[in-house]
Amino acid sequence: MIDTGDVRAAARRIGDRVRRTPVLQAGPTLWFKLEHTQHAGSFKTRGMFNQIVAAATRGVLPSAGIIAASGGNAGLAAAYAARELGVPAEVYVPSTAPTVKVDKLRKLGASVVQTGNEYAEAYAAAVEWAQASGAYFCHAYDDEDMVAGNGTLGLELLDQLPSGFDTVLVAVGGGGLIAGMIAALHGQASVISVEPATSAALHAALSGDGPVDVPVSGVAADSLGARRAGDIAYSLARDAGIASLLVDDKAIVDARRRLWDDYRQVVEHGTAAAYAALTSGTYLPAPGERVVVLLCGANTDPSDLTLT
Known part of the structure; x- marks a missing residue:
């Protein structure tokens, strides 16, 4: 199983081939990790x-x-x-x-x-x-090297926020990003899964006995539309006992619009799912809880952001 050592090895292997993406402080206890500014527009690079x-x-x-x-x-x-x-x-x-x-x-x-x-x-x-x-x-997500490489994002966060953080909200499709974050942040912070209610492969796996095929639809299906969660993500998420949250399409669209209106961040709908957990009230941080929202992809048509 992937652990922090594998993620550190991936960081050495990748070196400076990827960008060190910035962190934006959005409030006293809220940060956005701007991974959508990565080469090719997403963490998957x-x-x-x-x-x-x-x-x-x-x-x-x-x-x-x-x-x-x-x-x-x-x-x-x-x-x-x-x-x-x-x-x-x-x-x-x-x-x-x-x-x-x-x-x-x-x-x-x-x-x-x-x-x-x-x-x-x-x-x-x-x-x-x-x-x-x-x-x-x-493989797009269920591969040990893929997961370990994705986890380097978590190592960056630890370095960029040396005073620490408590929780990271992660949008989930097949689970390659959240698996990497769990491996990278083990013992350092809680990692929470956020999925569209209409494409909830990891949620279904954690609610049952493992990955199963689920129906896929909705506004975020182009990036979070995996029919089945990866075995690696399921195993790491199950063992870590992570929370698994669902948000609906309306909340996702609203969160994406808010990211543009309030912070001028252009992201795809799947990415906005993570922020939707906060804006919809699906996730309510405790007083003083330090929360990071991963903004993980920006391969979108921005023409509808300013529509009324």
Whole structure:
């Protein structure tokens, strides 16, 4: 299982290939970690760099390059990391992937295949072609190297907020980010899962006996639309006893608008889910509780932010 040592090893492996993203203090006891300013627009760039470099170090990265499946962000991260490392990349995305993400994938030099209506269908097609082509399959979230790389975000937070913090709110799809945060912050802070009520794979896993398929829909499905939570995320979240919260689409849309109106931060709907836990009152911090909200992705069309 992934632990803090694995995350620290990932940080050394990644080095300065990723940005040290800033922290914005939004109140006396509230901070935003601006990870949406990361290369390729999301935290997943950390995990993808670690996954690809680790594969090369182990001698298992073929000349055929990498294949990834994604609702958008993991593919963008894979395309960016592959380009920077000089590795061919092919990315499978569902036909419902936002145009802004598909266009950016192509700009980053990746070959793009659109298939199926949701991430699970794109994933199945990508796995099949990886096996046939010999390319290295980079999982979007349920991979130890991916998780450890994502966790480097938590190490940055510990360094950036030396006086400490109590709680981190994390938007969850398949669970690759929250798994990394749990590993990085073990014994340092509480990590809380926030999911859309209509795409709640980790919540379903924690409410039952493990990961199960769940229906996926809603405004944040393009980035938090994993049909099933990753085994790594489930195991770490279960063992840590984390709280799992659900927010509805209205709260997500409102939180995204507030992030723009109040702080001029442009994020995608999935990212806004973490803040929605606070703005909707789903999570009520205790007096004096120091809370960090991870803003983890910005691959969105901002044209609707100023609509009334």
